Amino acid sequence: MQAVKQNQPKVDTLPDITQPDYSMKFSATEKFAEVLTAIGGRVILVDETDDLQALILQVFGAEASIVSVIDELPFKPLFPPGTEDPHVLENVDIALMKAQFGVSENGSVWVTEAEYKVRAFPFICQHLAVVLSRNNLVPYMHAAYQKINGQQYGFGLFIAGPSKTADIEQSLVLGAHGPKTMTVFLTQ
């Protein structure tokens, strides 16, 4: 640390990070859907009159095994009775959770463990489903951090699409270690 103190140059000012006016422009909803689809995700636009629970079953099939951490959408509970060990989540097929907000420029959603309780949940499942209101879309990452500023999460993350890899000869494969698909239900 002494060496760091001795060797560091003198710099007093931090640059202004206000997004310039000439930045790329787009419609928040369209861009979000376009980018998320391009990176392997799926976006389902939900109308005000739609019954979300019925719609989710329609999308995944009536037989689908869905574990939900959204109180208003009661499917299967996170843990079977008698355990809270995240390792049992290995058997979760579809994980359903709410996102605080989405970022249009890169198709990502911000979630914290406050929304989904167990950190491993969105990674260990085979498929991920997220409910997000289109009123909660921000255009850029700069705006995203204005929303995050002051939040007291222990763990939070941006998720953009299904888990993926292109390590074998640059061939894109969806479903590396985490979910093989990601579906965002974009509500009014």
Added chain:
Amino acid sequence: MQTVTKSHAELSERFNKDEARVNWHNETLWWIRQKRDKAAHQMPEWEWLRQTASGIKDYVLGNMHDLLLEFEANALANGIKVHWAADAEVHNQIVHSILQQHKVSKIVKSKSMLTEECGLNEYLHEQKVDVVDTDLGERIVQLAGEVPSHIVLPCIHWKKEEIGELFHKFLGTPEGNADPQFLTGAARIHLREKFLTRRVAITGVNFAVAETGEFVVCTNEGNADMGAHLADIHIACMGIEKLVPKQEHLGVFLRLLARSATGQPTTTYNSHFRKPAPGQEMHIVLVDNGRSRQLGRADFRNSLKCIRCGACMNTCPVYRRSGGHSYKYAISGPIGSILAPNLDMEKYADLPFASTLCGSCSNVCPVKIDIHDQLYKWRQEITKNGHAPKAKTFAMKVVAAVLARPALYRFGGSMARKMMRLFPSLFSIKMIPWNKARELPAPPKESFGEWYAKNRKKS
């Protein structure tokens, strides 16, 4: 770390034996460079972002001491255990002592260039600890007994058929199956078992925020999270230069990182670790390993701004045709060539010469590191310290002597032209390194000096 002592040129020569393969390697990386261009060109604010990121990192370099203390205080308050390591050896010992404390001998590790730099895998192997790298590319090179050849794309030098063979041998996949989808699926099953059973996970760190004491890990596969969230103990290892002052600065860097690396709008997972999960232990190891020394070298300190995107490698005409292993250092390519000599100027003396100084690396760098200028400056530094390749030093002395004597230069030039005309084969022999993959042009009849003297009289 490899213990190879061969020069970059010798190792490149080995890589270049299979011409079709080198062309394939070259084209693959160029394709990734083009994807980066496409992503960058969509954003009118791209240059502003680069400039801003560079400016934030200037501030980090100038205030590193206080920012590190601020980060430490906030991380401790968040319940994270903070360790300081002066060099690679101390870093490795700290990690091992945590494992010993918990009597753990089998761990998972996600990608961390720092642990590659420190030779952690080899060290733990000697201590009888089984480390499983969980990034698919890293797992492939690990099974093959190699080290990554690229910081973002560890097995970019491997063909799918070879990976199929490797998986057949180690994971029992059917012989001859080289389908990337199938092989990735096999690795998924193989590594899931590791995630579910191992109690300690090591990850790297992409960014650490002084203001909040949190750190961010970026992956596409989700392997860092699968490891960290299913383990009792999470150890995150980071170089001290990974800091950003405030949380809001993450927005700038996350916009640049994936676009520069692969042309993606963002990595799939940008995970913000702030507090250990209930019942979990979280450690962070802050490593200097030469960084404070580099901070004191005014010409080279900007190299510490690097966010490890790999764009400079993908664009580099030398890297694309020599492969990552020819650099003998965990971080290869142009950025590796300006980081490595700081650690060992003699061992890595040849790296700053493994460049055409074309400047493409500096042009694509998301934090505007003057990479090619630094390569040029390292050459001078290395020569001054007597570590330049001997043949080069001798040749330079001969050239300097000749250029300092105009008469000798003129005589030498006319002799060379005559000899080349009379005995062309003497100059095209393969013994002369310049002739590798090159052909000498026909020698001119006269020098420009001679032509000018003649023609000026005419007019």
